[in-house]
Amino acid sequence: MIRDITIGQYFPTGSFLHKLDPRSKIILVLCYLVLIFACRNFFGLGLIVTLTLLFVAVSKVSFKLIFKGLKSIVLIIIFTSLLQLFYNDKGDILLEFWKIKITTGGVFTAIFMAVRICCLILVSSLLTYTTSPTLLTDAIERLLSPLNKIHVPVHTLAMMMTIALRFIPTLIEEIDHIMSAQKARGASLDTGSLTERAKALIPIFVPLFINSFRRAFDLAFAMECRCYHGGAGRTRLRVMKLGYRDAIAFAVTTIAIVGVILFNIFFKSVI
Amino acid sequence: MNETILKFEDVYYAYEGDEGETLPNAVDGVSFEINKGEFVAILGHNGSGKSTVAKLTNAMLVPQKGKIFVKEYDTSVEDNELKIRTTVGIVMQNPDNQIVATIVEEDVAFGPENLGVPQKELRTRVDNALKLVGMYEYKDYEPHKLSGGQKQRIAIAGVIAMQTECIVFDEPTAMLDPKGRKEVLAAIHDLRQKGYTIVLITHFMEEAVDADKIIVMNDGKIILTGTPKEVFTQSDLLYECDLAVPQVTLLSKAIKNNGINMPDDILTTDEFINAFTANIKQKRKL
Numbered sequence A: 001m002i003r004d005i006t007i008g009q010y011f012p013t014g015s016f017l018h019k020l021d022p023r024s025k026i027i028l029v030l031c032y033l034v035l036i037f038a039c040r041n042f043f044g045l046g047l048i049v050t051l052t053l054l055f056v057a058v059s060k061v062s063f064k065l066i067f068k069g070l071k072s073i074v075l076i077i078i079f080t081s082l083l084q085l086f087y088n089d090k091g092d093i094l095l096e097f098w099k100i101k102i103t104t105g106g107v108f109t110a111i112f113m114a115v116r117i118c119c120l121i122l123v124s125s126l127l128t129y130t131t132s133p134t135l136l137t138d139a140i141e142r143l144l145s146p147l148n149k150i151h152v153p154v155h156t157l158a159m160m161m162t163i164a165l166r167f168i169p170t171l172i173e174e175i176d177h178i179m180s181a182q183k184a185r186g187a188s189l190d191t192g193s194l195t196e197r198a199k200a201l202i203p204i205f206v207p208l209f210i211n212s213f214r215r216a217f218d219l220a221f222a223m224e225c226r227c228y229h230g231g232a233g234r235t236r237l238r239v240m241k242l243g244y245r246d247a248i249a250f251a252v253t254t255i256a257i258v259g260v261i262l263f264n265i266f267f268k269s270v271i
Numbered sequence B: 001m002n003e004t005i006l007k008f009e010d011v012y013y014a015y016e017g018d019e020g021e022t023l024p025n026a027v028d029g030v031s032f033e034i035n036k037g038e039f040v041a042i043l044g045h046n047g048s049g050k051s052t053v054a055k056l057t058n059a060m061l062v063p064q065k066g067k068i069f070v071k072e073y074d075t076s077v078e079d080n081e082l083k084i085r086t087t088v089g090i091v092m093q094n095p096d097n098q099i100v101a102t103i104v105e106e107d108v109a110f111g112p113e114n115l116g117v118p119q120k121e122l123r124t125r126v127d128n129a130l131k132l133v134g135m136y137e138y139k140d141y142e143p144h145k146l147s148g149g150q151k152q153r154i155a156i157a158g159v160i161a162m163q164t165e166c167i168v169f170d171e172p173t174a175m176l177d178p179k180g181r182k183e184v185l186a187a188i189h190d191l192r193q194k195g196y197t198i199v200l201i202t203h204f205m206e207e208a209v210d211a212d213k214i215i216v217m218n219d220g221k222i223i224l225t226g227t228p229k230e231v232f233t234q235s236d237l238l239y240e241c242d243l244a245v246p247q248v249t250l251l252s253k254a255i256k257n258n259g260i261n262m263p264d265d266i267l268t269t270d271e272f273i274n275a276f277t278a279n280i281k282q283k284r285k286l
């Protein structure tokens, strides 16, 4: 069941989005996240939804996978939307019974909320779907490298992130193994009261921790054998170069930004 | 002509215990020489100091007494560290714990990246190393989607990409299934053909039978060195050190003890079959 999580995974399909410079992807995603919250009427929202679906299509990652990722947060979306629906009392009253009052304002905000969260998740997961984790951390490292000047250990942090990403699947596999091993010895993990279940987790996490320390020592050894000595003087296999694709992506984003601003100015905001 | 690539001169090493006390010597007066291009196997039971020897070879540990030379470089001199680690590389037992990056080719590039190799050359080095271990098609894979044998070959490629001349394998097949074992051994033998110097630390006697030289360790000491034939004929001594001689060797010895004429130095199934059929044919003639 732990293996079903798709958020944060990478699907190499070699699409246009995959070939973008990861640095521009990060910046563009940040732009879209701001944009998603900046739009205030249905025209802007429509533009954003269209663009998001366009990106999904361009990424060539299968729709099934993408919506599987969304499924895990459906509950959150429904919950926040319902909250908006019942608590917002702006606008005309559509429906009123007992103590509940549903207004147009409530309906609009609920729709906005749901669509925004979906777009938010889609756009940010597209970033990880189309960028290998190493490239991603690499890009973050390069984007943050000015911070080196004020003595933030950017390279070290990026390396820590890479290693964490590298070992997550290994540790998940290990949890699976340990769980099976403990179950084989008669441990029951999904019955009993909450405290009993919490207690049953101890024999899973203790070996996990011990093994993790062993792994950490081994890995440090392997890294040192391969002459790792921090970020100084390191070269990179992958060069990052802005290309015509990045120009296209930036152009599209600029149009989107201008579009949303114009819509905001010329049309009434609904929330 | 015979250039020495690795030389231990009466080396002692003892670990420190948790309270700072000195533990008994893990390596206890070891001397040997390994020439360029040789394939040397180191055998020994658990805790006999094999891994410690491996760590001493590339200055990850420095001997408390005695000297170790990699080519002409003394491992106790700190400035030699880089030279030493680009000459001798280590592949460890656990395939999961020595892969650093999240994509195969980036992991292979990790070593040379640290050395500051320029990007163009990095590319060719990585591609060549991956081709050499037969993993080029997997260069975009995530390591956790590979089998143990494949991961081990990636680790080998990572060492090759640093252009090391000598590779020390510390029980590289101990955690693999038979298929993975075969793959890794095939890769090691390929490297041998290509002229790499190979030190194979192993539990499996069968992996040592075609070595140029075998070093047998027990409790931190070398108790036996020689060609496979010289070593495996000493089955009693090996038995004392908890080491099992290849089964065919034991079998032919048992047959010989039953009064059938068999040579002492049979190490592989093929040799056994040849000797045995020769025997039978001779009997028929009589």
Ligand SMILES: Nc1ncnc2c1ncn2[C@@H]1O[C@H](COP(=O)(O)OP(=O)(O)OP(=O)(O)O)[C@@H](O)[C@H]1O
Binding pocket: B015, B016, B017, B023, B026, B044, B045, B046, B047, B048, B049, B050, B051, B052, B053
């Ligand atoms: N980090 C350490 N700290 C303390 N003692 C150690 C350490 N590593 C190894 N030893 C001890 O040193 C001795 C030699 O260990 P070493 O790992 O070299 O043996 P080995 O031949 O590789 O064994 P194995 O076949 O189990 O890998 C053992 O007695 C071991 O307990």
Ligand SMILES: [Mg+2]
Binding pocket: B050, B051, B052, B170, B171
């Ligand atoms: Mg060992």
